[in-house]
Amino acid sequence: MDPRIIVVTSGKGGVGKTTTTANLAVALAKAGYKTAAVDGDIGLRNLDVVLGLENRIVFNLVDVVEGACKLQKAMVRDKRVENLFLLPAAQTRTKDAVSAEQMLKLCDELRENFDITLIDSPAGIEQGFRNAAIGADEAIVVTTPEVSAVRDADRIIGMLESMSKSPIRLVLNRLRPAMVKSGDMIDVKDVLDILAIELIGVIPDDTSVVISTNKGEPLTLGDESLAAKAFSNVARRILGEEVPLLDLDAPDQKGFFGFLRKALGL
């Protein structure tokens, strides 16, 4: 496989870019690929916390592009998963600390050293996003089933298209099947109708995600939850496997009534 660089972006903030990046990075590393998770959100770093690596940071992305240290030295190796490395963002600098040329150069270096690089983009459509996306070959757009998030995703997809990223694929995060059924949430089909790009995964809204984020232990490390399974499936699809979408209604089959329904074949 040729080295791949994938930017994870969304336009809108708080839809789950960082969580998605962390979970996919862990799953891809577990699949045996040397993986770099790059925090592109200079000044507001989060990926280190979600990955549980914050206390091991010595150097950061800005140090590397400014030539203060070598890339290898700044990469934080994850001790739980082989093949997983984090390039943290600088917390004491701002987006202006990095230029597009510096990012392109950094991406070239990442390509030489890793099979897959995931870049966690900051929210917004300004220079921070552009820097995160400029060196990437492909993109994963994260959105939630909300009108505002979908509109922002649409905007970002237009920008990624004009930057010639390909493929641009969609992760629909925090779906609640019960709310979709009752008509209180936009359906997967409605979102795809508007965004018209390939869907690479649907992640159910799950309390396990919040817990894992706070603990700094991505679900894909070994959780049994439906969300963990959904993230693992996205990683497998990135690697080219054909994996059918999860039946998110499956939890209904737990419990007595679920058992009864299953037994009756409903």
Place this chain on the structure above:
Amino acid sequence: MEREKEKPAVVLKGGAGHLRLVVPDGLPDPEVWPALEKAIQEAHHLLEGSRVVLDLQGRPLTEELIGRMLKDVIWNYGLSILSWVSFDSGGQNLLRKAGLAVGEPAAAPSEPRQARSVQTLLLDRSLRSGQKVEHPGDVFIIGQVNDGAEVVSAGNIVVWGRLQGLVHAGAEGNVSSRVIAKSFEATQVRIGRLFSTFDSASPWYGKSVLFAVEGDALIAKELP
């Protein structure tokens, strides 16, 4: 005398960049010639050097009438005809076969014509949020106009798909512009200086709709 007064006369009207010689339907064929002669003689100073639209309205045109019009009126008085206007389809054919300009003059610089003299923009793609199309003529989009996208046109706008974004037809003030959407889901429509707002509870939501201006109001009409 009373009867004569009631007879309609040939009228000379000023138009945008041309004069219009109107021969009303109510005037019997034989009386057309003296009436034309009278009108032309009265206004010869106006007609000199002017381009004239000869408006024959619904009068059935014969080869004889057209021939006499050329010989006795146009060439006789040295008129310069811009075009022939007639609602008579047989007459239109006769005029066209003779290579004469038929219909409203194409070059008249009135506002709606200006919009139509620009080429139509045909877009075979969807517009995403943040994308904007501005065009001095009609815009025809085969695709979606997503929420957050904008289309601004001096003429008409047709969206052959789902319209969620903002459209502004007749943006340079042409209120005869229309907006047509195959599936209307937008929250606002603008034509000229008028605009109207909608939500998902509106009766037009999800329907094929035409928007136009009538008087001072923006009206919507569901299309079959």
